[in-house]
Amino acid sequence: MSPIKDFTMRYEALNPESFFSEGDTITGTVTVTLTKDTKVKSLFLKAKGDACVRWTEVNGEDVEMHRATKRYFKVKEYLVSEAFKDTVLPRGVNHFKFSLTIPLVDMPSSFKGRHGKIVYTLEAKLSRSWQWPLRRQCEIMFFSKSLQHLDQVVMYGSVNKDMGIISKREVKMLATVDRRIYSPGDTVSVFVNIHNSSSKQMKPKFSLQQETKYSTGASTKTCDTILCKMVGNKITAKSQEMVSCQLKIPDDTIYTVINSELVSVQYYLKVYLDISFATDPEVVFPLVIAPSSIANVVLGQAVETNPAGASGGPS
Template sequence: MSGTIQDLSVNYDPVNENNTFTCGDVINGRVILEVTKEVKIDSLYIKCKGDANVRWTERRNDDTHVYSAHERYFKLKQVFIQDPSKKGKKDPGTIITTGETYSNVVRPGNHVFPFSFQLPHGNMPASFSAYYGSVKYLLEVRLDRSWKMDRTAIKEITFVPLINNVGPNLMMPQSGATDKKMKLFTSGSASIRASTEKMGYMQGEVIKVYTDIDNSSSRNLKMKYSLEEKQTFSAEGHHKYGSKIIFKEVGDPIPSGSKQTVTTQVTIPSDVDLTIINCGIIKVEYVLKVYLDVPYAKDPTIHFPVVILPAGLFLAPLQSQPGFQPYGNPDASGWSNVPPQPALGPGPSGAAYGPAPGLYPNIQPSPMHPQPANPEAPPPSYHDIYSNPNPPVPGYNPAPSAPTFNPPQYPFMGYPNPTLPHPAPSAPEFCPNPPAPGYGPPGGEPGYWPSPTNVINQPEPYPTKTPEKQE
């Protein structure tokens, strides 16, 4: 910056080695203001807020249509300076927190304004950023002066959901089978049967896939495994889709006329996005594909839904579940019986991806996935799977759960005003050498919309249909 306001920045103190925050955590930090001469300020404040935004454009004929949507999860505000002669603008839905206030006449030099926010408890999605939408949790500082442009400073924080108990549905094993009769350049048939230990996995965890292959075809065939991320963005009744392959593994050839049992281990990247199903306008889902690579023909494929959870949990598979056979037996009865697979392929505009067993009513009955007592009951929310027992930090009043998004109105939570955990100075501290920023995510001050260079470099497998073509 140049002129009277030499510097305006915000720093915060990490609470863990991963530099992430969750429900109930307290964010302590400082706003740094450097001025070259005495200046009169109308207002200086900081906001802590969580929002989801979606935006894209479509061109049909000669018209360009812009679709956008927004969800707000919370907005907290702490005021440092407020000129009593000037009335501040009303900020609906904002919870004003208590803190030290200062004179609106600021002397030359460096000044430090401490702040403290406690993140509310609630069913809030994880931080996420993509070309068409994002879930952002921000610290935003604003400085207002009469007849001058407003100055702002923004720092993004990384939010992960609070998870204490993982529902048993995520820990139950999954299994599936399929077969294919060869035509044209290949004769015979091939069958595969696969199983995994569970559905919920942490970032960086290993997925073990147990596969039985019966290659009765005239060709040598290869087993392949891939994890695909599927993104859905919704706005104004329309949808935009994207996908990308997280990893792909290729197994050894299966000779013609042979049967094999294969155990494959694939590792989930530690920086992969978390699953998001508790946001009304953005969904991030994953599917593990186990398939035989058949030349010149459609590959027989088994789809397993995968839920990506934050790293640091202990997730033990339910090995005691009846009927779970890590290593299948191709000679056992029922090997040729192919159970139906979830419909995870392309669908019409607005169609959801295949439901995950246990999270939604099961469409694949089996001894390992019994049908729920009430198939018509609505699916559970993340709050049912991820409980939020984290108590507030001492010195803060208990906080109610975050509001449930209910468009078009946004109910705001009555989050109580916390007090600072340490006494604030009676005036800004003169600090010739303020602490340098460095705890925020790399890449400079984040924007709401990533650069187009971050767009997924793959064709969208689920093109958006125009309203005239929707059935």
């Protein structure tokens, strides 16, 4: 019968969302509870970050597999060194404090998708002579510092569209988004000024889209998903209207990923006018999805940099 009654690993959270970033230190405790004095070969903690993508493509009778992997880092700390032949741990509860620092290098945020994933893990391994080692592993949420340096509070976009060669009537649209960075569950506020000098009716439409790209270097697969969309009231001919829209970001939306050669996850807010028998004029805003603690800090810094009334925009 094994003398190991319990083997657990716990780490301490640094923020409400329990995520880590480059340069952060993971601290915690490994606990080994024994029913008698026990010889241990080694005990260590390991943290690592890995990415992989994989998908297949069928072309007639041929099936082609696309696959790539990437290791971002691996760090290890021995709690019981393997340099000694055997270390005797006493009966009862044995606590081992650990401290692992994530390298201060640019790495992408955690991600899990249909064709790939970026995963950061923490693992404790207990080894004894002539016994199968015991492992305890858990995933840690990672958020990249590359997404923590945004300074724009309000974004503007405009488009003009000619509606006829002879009449020279046109449609003008100016769209405004209250900020660039959001968190899952937040609401995006959009305001649109539409000047329709044409004889056509049209409807404003709003769409929040997620674009995920998987890449092996030699091949790329793109997946587009509409997270939410809304349709505004009809804009009559020869009129001017101010339209507003509130789009709620789904609570389970994953964070933006922009600094990985294998996976890219980006978000776009598309504002466009649905005009019959005409190309729809549109304005597209790139958005960033981040943990709320990061979004609030970035927004606060942006407000300090651009206090009320100081932000510039189209007149």
